Amino acid sequence: MLAFIARRLFQSVIVMLAVAFIAFMVFRYVGDPVSSMLGQDSTMADHEALRERLGLNEPFYIQFYHFVVNALQGQFGISYRLQQPVSQLIMERLPATIELAFASASIALVLGVVLGIYTALRPRAFSTGVIMTASLIGVSLPTFLIGIGLIYVFAVELKVLPSFGRGEVINLGWWRTGLLTESGLRSLILPAITLSLFQLTLIMRLVRAEMLEVLRTDYIRFARARGLSQRAINFGHALKNTMVPVITITGLQLGSVIAFAIITETVFQWPGVGSLFVNSVAVVDVPVMAAYLVFVALVFVVINLIVDILYFIVDPRLRDGAKSGR
Amino acid sequence: MTEPVLSIKDLVVEFPFRDDVFRAVDGVSFDIMPGEVLGVVGESGAGKSMTGSAVIGLIERPGHIAAGEIRLKGERIDNLPEEAKAKLRGKRIGMVFQDPLTSLNPLYTIGEQLIETIRTHLPLNEAEARQKAIDLLSEAGIPKAAERIDSYPHQFSGGMRQRVVIALAIAAEPELIIADEPTSALDVSVQAQIIKVLKKLCANHGAAVMLITHDMGVIAQTADRMVVMHQGKVVETGTVGDIIRRPQEPYTIKLINSIPTIQRQAGDVTPAEAANDDGAYVQIKHLVRDFEIGGGGFLKLLPGKVEMFRAVNDVSFAIEKGKTFGLVGESGSGKSTCAKMIVGLLRPTSGTITVDGHDIWAGGAGHQERRKRVQMIFQDPYASLNPRWRVADIIAEPMRTLGIARNRTEVEQRVAELLTRVRLDPSVMRKFPHEFSGGQRQRIAIARALSSQPEFIVCDEPTSALDVSVQAQVLDLMQELQDEFGLTYLLISHNLAVVRQMSSAVGVLHNGVLVEKGPTDAIFDNPQADYTRMLLDAVPDISRVA
Known part of the structure; x- marks a missing residue:
């Protein structure tokens, strides 16, 4: 188990270095940050001074070394646009994104698993047909359309929920949460639903397919033949076996929810990392883009590691496999 | 006269399709007496497993019982509502399935599965149920049951898992056990043990057994009476001895005749002369194959970290042109690894394979020639x-x-x-x-x-996925083609009877080592190695019916 985790950590470091390199290349070669920062009416001397200050005159590998060392300390330089440290910008906005991501992931996971099991256990019911058809619509509609539709119905027509922003927030140390105020929670509802819809349908369809597969296996037949109750079979024996592949997909989906909530955040003007990224792209704010790239990679690497460890906990065959090395 | 444990009358199971109705079981009737072992034999599609599923109430949809009745100790059970049927399962009717590798839930320990089953049916607390589970496991022949109860299914071999499955089936003392091909997925030596365990446990607990199998040999060794099924219908019913020695119906006669036996029969291939190995068509010399286990990935770079497993250990034999060499062994004995090396799918660690004087691993033109x-x-x-x-x-x-x-x-x-x-x-x-x-x-x-x-064909278990009567046809065809084209065969099989019928010389493989080789008759009639003797004794054979 420890050897396995060590191996995975080693792989993660390689992945992170590769991503850091790409981020650095972007940082180094996309556009000319100096001219975009200083504007039209600056002198050559101003340019040169800023280049020196940003360290752009040093050789390539020194710059990469500095980049990695700084990144390890959480230093990604200063945003060209906002003239603030990038790490500070990201940290300020991270709580908003994470709260949104976890809210929508919880909705997706709970509803997805419940509906998946329901539709698997009643494959012929009318309600299953309705759910499956509705889920198809959920997959095929683009996120922004769902977001705009929800805003139109609940914010514009019914006027029950706010259409943008996070509402009131409370500071808990550096973490600014919207979960403790009524307006914060109300603001969370629409974006969370919008963001969760795609994941929900995906998880539901996956759980259903896996569950149908598992219910056909011999050990489920044998469990029936032993006279175990339906409940014990469906929720004890079948569900645990269903969860193995579901964990992987859910983990990766959670990663992409955190990393790519961009569209939802833009539609709802949610002050998270995604909208920071979109605004930075518009003005070629390279340090922010580079830091975002590294951040996204980190999210995926960490989630993958967690998923691998969860596998170990769920599936005893893997535990032994790692021991004997097969 | 005592009342039968199970009584089936005119049972019909139908599968409705869009424009047709398929009758999987068509008017089947038989009784099973208390303590009796009834063998139900037939080829695939005969409806024997479907009859078993009907009794325990587990027919897959859209199949359903269309007519007839099933009585358990006189009480009608086929028309009970689903919840009542579920109460019978495990409690009064137990079931053992074919494949022990897939019958157990891989994510729970065997103890958890046993205790869950016991507590579903018997009013015991956790500790009592655990004790009962340990007792059942030891009774089923699992050594150190108290220690092994917390192991997961994958930590047991196939035979051991089937013992666990039998322990599970018998856990709530059911009156009837349905064993659906309980030994078909196991090696012969293990097969014999499992049959013994099944018989012993059922006798100890007074359960009647409905033994479903395609293997007449298993029935001959185990059952008291038998039912022969064909295309959903019962063809013949009677005591095992009667049916095997004096089959009445044409189908039964055909079925019994197509079973190869390990006894020598007239018309078998003539045994090879004591062959001079150097002139043989195919020569295999000192063949060795190692597999790495453990230490995958970058651990390989560290010295001394790689463990080796020798799957094939110094195997040598030769095959005369136009003859068949039978390679016998149980699963894991290395026979398929040998086959892969001989056809050139797997590179030998050392040793040579020559076909007609060409080394098939020499590469170049020899490679094309080999193919x-x-x-x-x-x-x-x-x-x-x-x-x-x-x-x-x-x-x-x-x-x-x-x-x-x-x-x-x-x-x-x-x-x-x-x-x-x-x-x-x-x-x-x-x-x-x-x-x-x-x-x-x-x-x-x-x-x-x-x-x-x-000129040379390697046949890796060519008939083990087939029914006996089909097996006989395929073997006949292989024989005819050999006569016609002078083909040389390497026949790999775990089925000793097939090997006896087909080959002129035999090699017995055990844990990667060729423990014995020689002319077929010599090996079968006068085996030298202990392993060969054990293997031959373990074969269930209908000719042994007294």
């Missing part, structure tokens, strides 16, 4: 044919890749010819593999093997 001369027939005809290709393409592929025939008409002509040789109609070449039965598919596989005009 023409050496072909293989695989075990499972359902998996070895590409389901998206037409039969003609499947058979023609070796010709095309080896450049034997190039233009279309020539290829087609040869495919037709090959199909005729394997006794199939040439017009079937436009069809896809799924349109054929198992036996027909194996014929197609044979035609494919023949299409490069090989």
Whole structure:
């Protein structure tokens, strides 16, 4: 188990270095940050001074070394646009994104698993047909359309929920949460639903397919033949076996929810990392883009590691496999 | 007269399809007395497993019982509501399935599964149930049951898992056990032990047994009475001795005649003369194959970290031209690894394989030559044919890749010819593999093997996926083709009877070592190695019925 985790950590470091390199290349070669920062009416001397200050005159590998060392300390330089440290910008906005991501992931996971099991256990019911058809619509509609539709119905027509922003927030140390105020929670509802819809349908369809597969296996037949109750079979024996592949997909989906909530955040003007990224792209704010790239990679690497460890906990065959090395 | 435990009358199980109704079980009737072992025998599709499923109430939809009645101790159970049926399962009727590798939930320890089952049926607390589980496991012959109860299923071998499955089936002291092919997925030596355990446990607990199997040998050793089924109907019922020695119905007679036996029969192949190995057509010398286990990935870079497993250990034998060499062994004995090395799919760690004087691992021209001369027939005809290709393409592929025939008409002509040789109609070449039965598919596989005009064919368990009567046909065909073309076969099988019938010389493989080799009769009638003797004793054989 420890050897396995060590191996995975080693792989993660390689992945992170590769991503850091790409981020650095972007940082180094996309556009000319100096001219975009200083504007039209600056002198050559101003340019040169800023280049020196940003360290752009040093050789390539020194710059990469500095980049990695700084990144390890959480230093990604200063945003060209906002003239603030990038790490500070990201940290300020991270709580908003994470709260949104976890809210929508919880909705997706709970509803997805419940509906998946329901539709698997009643494959012929009318309600299953309705759910499956509705889920198809959920997959095929683009996120922004769902977001705009929800805003139109609940914010514009019914006027029950706010259409943008996070509402009131409370500071808990550096973490600014919207979960403790009524307006914060109300603001969370629409974006969370919008963001969760795609994941929900995906998880539901996956759980259903896996569950149908598992219910056909011999050990489920044998469990029936032993006279175990339906409940014990469906929720004890079948569900645990269903969860193995579901964990992987859910983990990766959670990663992409955190990393790519961009569209939802833009539609709802949610002050998270995604909208920071979109605004930075518009003005070629390279340090922010580079830091975002590294951040996204980190999210995926960490989630993958967690998923691998969860596998170990769920599936005893893997535990032994790692021991004997097969 | 005592009341039968199970009484089935005119049972009909139907599967409605869009425009047709398929009768899987058609008017079956029989009784099982208390403590009796009733064998239900038949080939695949005979409806024997479906009868078992009907009794325990687990017919897959859309199948359903259309007529007839099932009585358990006189009480009618086929028309009970689902919850009442569920209460019978495990409590009064236990079931053992064929494949112990898939019968147990891989994510729970065997203890958890036993305790769950025991507590579902018996009013015991956790500790009592655990004690009972340990007792059951020791009774089923699992050593150190108290320690092993917290192991997961994958930590047991197939035979051990089947013991666990039997312990599970008997956990709540049911009156009837339905054993559906309980030993078909196991090696012969293990098979014998499992039959013993099943018999002993059922006798100890006073349970009657409905033993479903295609293996007449198992029935002969185990059952008191038997029922022969064919296409959903009962063909013949009677005591085991009566049916095997004096079968009445034509189908039963045919079934019994097609079973190969390990006893010598007239008309078997003549034994080989004491062969001079140096002149033999195929020579295998000091063949060794190691596999790495453990330390994958970058651990390989560290010295001393790699453990080796020797799957094949210094195996040497020779095959005369036009003869068949039978290689016998249980699963894990290395026989399939040998086959892969001989056909050139797996590189030997050391040793040489020569076919007609050419070293098949020498590379260069010998490589191309090998692909023409050496072909293989695989075990499972359902998996070895590409389901998206037409039969003609499947058979023609070796010709095309080896450049034997190039233009279309020539290829087609040869495919037709090959199909005729394997006794199939040439017009079937436009069809896809799924349109054929198992036996027909194996014929197609044979035609494919023949299409490069090989002289040497390696047959890896060519009939073990087939029914006995089909097996007999395929073996006959192989024999005829050998006579016709002077083919040399390496026949790999765990089925001793098949090997006896087909081969002139035999090698017995055990844990990668060739423990014995020699002319077939010598090995079977006068085995020298202990392992060979044990293997021969373990074979359930209908000719031993007293």
